[in-house]
Amino acid sequence: MMAPKTYRDPGSETLVTFVGGTLAGALAAGAVGALDAALLLYPIYYCVANGAIAFLIAHRRGTVAASSPARATTRPPLSTSARGGWAMTASAALPASTTTRSAGAPAVSP
Numbered sequence: 001m002m003a004p005k006t007y008r009d010p011g012s013e014t015l016v017t018f019v020g021g022t023l024a025g026a027l028a029a030g031a032v033g034a035l036d037a038a039l040l041l042y043p044i045y046y047c048v049a050n051g052a053i054a055f056l057i058a059h060r061r062g063t064v065a066a067s068s069p070a071r072a073t074t075r076p077p078l079s080t081s082a083r084g085g086w087a088m089t090a091s092a093a094l095p096a097s098t099t100t101r102s103a104g105a106p107a108v109s110p
Contacts, residue, residue, distance in 0.1 A: 006053060010060035018057060021050030 006013050025047025032039045 003053065003056065006056055007060060010057045010064055013053070013057055015054060015057045015061075018050045018054035022047050022054055025050060 002013070025043050025045075028043035029040055029047060032043065
């Protein structure tokens with residue numbers, strides 16, 4: 001199941017998907033024509049399971065955010081090269097005043 005992965009990295013799952021699943025299960029349970037356990041079992045299960053994952057995501061995002069830096073503040077490696085059994089990774093830092101452009105956006109000449 002996805003609960004262990006969601007616990008470790010709550011940012012890897014979208015919260016709105018599971019909230020929508022919870023709402024869908026609740027609406028499906030309400031749309032049942034007769035109060036029969038066989039008809040209500042799956043919609044209630046779906047609602048509870050999605051609600052539990054949504055709660056896990058929301059709770060862990062608050063816990064993880066308080067204890068670790070945001071992904072945008074970490075420096076990704078630019079390149080890795082290996083020479084003689086040693087691996088070197090280069091990274092770069094930009095000052096806050098630096099502006100960057102996407103590689104796909106061409107420069108406009110006047």
